[in-house]
Amino acid sequence: MPIVEPSLVTVKREEKLELDGIDVSGDWNTFLEPRVHTDLDLKIVDWVRSQPQGETISRCWQCGTCTAGCCMHTDYGLEEFNPRYFIYLAQIGYEEELRKYAQTIWRCVSCNKCVERCPKGVKVEEVVHTIGTYLEVSGGAPESPADRFDRAYTENLLARGVLDEAALFRTYERLEGRKTPARDLLRLGFTMLLSGRLHTGPFAHRTRGWRRMRPVLTKILEEEERARRARVEAPASRARGGSPGRAP
Amino acid sequence: MNPVLVLGGGPAGLSAAAELASLGAPALLVEKENYLGGNPKRWHYSLLAPDLKPAEEVLGELLRKVEGNPRVETRLETTVTQVEPAGKGFRVSLRTRETLETREVGACILATGFDHFDSRRKYEYGYGRYPDVLDFKELEGMIHDDRILRPSDGAVPKRIAWILCVGSRDLQVGNTWCCRMGCAVSIKQAVEIRQKHPEIDAYVYYMDIRTYGLWEDLYWKSMQQYGVKFIRGRIGQITMAEGGKRLVATGEDTILSRPTEVPFDMIVLASGMEPGHGTQEAAKLFHLPVGPEGFLTPKVADINPVDSGIPGLYLAGAATGPKAIPDSVTEGMGAALRAFQYARD
Ligand code: SF4
């Protein structure tokens, strides 16, 4: 069956091609793009190892015990959340593949079952977060709905020091282009009104002294973000190989 | 010439005593249990990997050389409670339940062996709680008697799983080393069962398969001739399903990158080897250094693996680390020869 999706193939037309005396002119390369993986870059694993929470990554031998018991993977059933696989991709330096999970990786609920069970003493939960941090700060990940929500949430909170839930809801709808049916809106508004959370717009609550507190908080957040980026951009020049030593 | 004390009546100790006797030297074989043959005897090992030779045949050969041999004095249910230097050799106190006796010996061979890991310590596998989770040494007995029946209800199992590296290569239980024989023995068991009962399906969950050296042949045969199946992933926990009737092994199939929760009728744990109680006692008694793993350490392991570093004191078998029976037998011979040379003049 020919492949009709043009993005999947690069067609090469051979006007006149003969192989061993047989005429094989025509369209060539109408196959899928090769799936062979050809690039490995150990920058990521070096960086993860250089972080205090990430140094146990080099102990992992891919047994899968962590994934076997992982709340997200097994109990919640989020198949693409697979801590063993994240560690593997980081270990061999397959960043391109790892990037596909830049969002999923944050779904870890920090239950620490993986840490409890890992036979090699890998601090799986911390390592997974460290990998996530790398992916996030080193950039390149397309913004996901979760990212946009996070940003909207922070901005909303920073505005007055108290969350304006109704406003957040409106922003979220706008950002994601969603429309909630009027009936649901009414019911939601009514519930919020009853529970005293419908202080929005001009009636929104505000934290006392927020005008002075806000710049301080903003500055701290900015500094933290800068520090995080700096850490990724200048990975510690720790030598490769070897292990961080025996477990305590 | 004073006798050479051989402490421990497993394969290494039996081999040492037999070898001393054949050299014309008297041996004093001391065993704390009331039988000779060590762990293989205690757990009724069935066939020994890799040649699938009956354990009785291998042990029997050694036992025949020792039992009734006028040069070997065997003392069962006896422990050594005290040791002090005496001339070139040692003066040792031998204690039984009723008696205490002091003997002079020309040299000592410690063949105090190993203990199987107590699988209850790997609580997430439910050993001791679920009757159908077996330790592989218990399965040895079943295979030996050809009674492969599910302990909970006596039914013939349809599907059995083996879990490798239980209590080995595992920081959570503090045992970092590889047991060396768990893979080979599990695969051997699966082969034995498939040989006699091809209707039973056999699956092995593994991280690595370490059928080292010539044992690899067994691994190949298990797949090619006997259809044993291998799944790469370490089981995280064993639970109960079907109203407490069937076990479920929960893990990740790391090749599929997917969780697996497969029901089994029986699950067999390949429990590892730990320094035996006797080995720990011997270390204290003789003030011997032990390695970080708790096994006795030869002075120069690569050149002279049977030499303890203390003149007249030799080591053999699994007391110095996990070892297969042929290796233990070889070390028993080596230690016997060294002890003989030392005690002779
Ligand atoms: S801590 Fe995170 S990675 Fe570990 S088992 Fe829990 S959800 Fe999974």
Ligand code: SF4
């Ligand atoms: S349990 Fe530990 S060693 Fe096994 S795959 Fe997970 S992190 Fe790696």
Ligand code: SF4
């Ligand atoms: S021999 Fe096999 S079962 Fe035993 S610890 Fe080594 S890898 Fe695991």
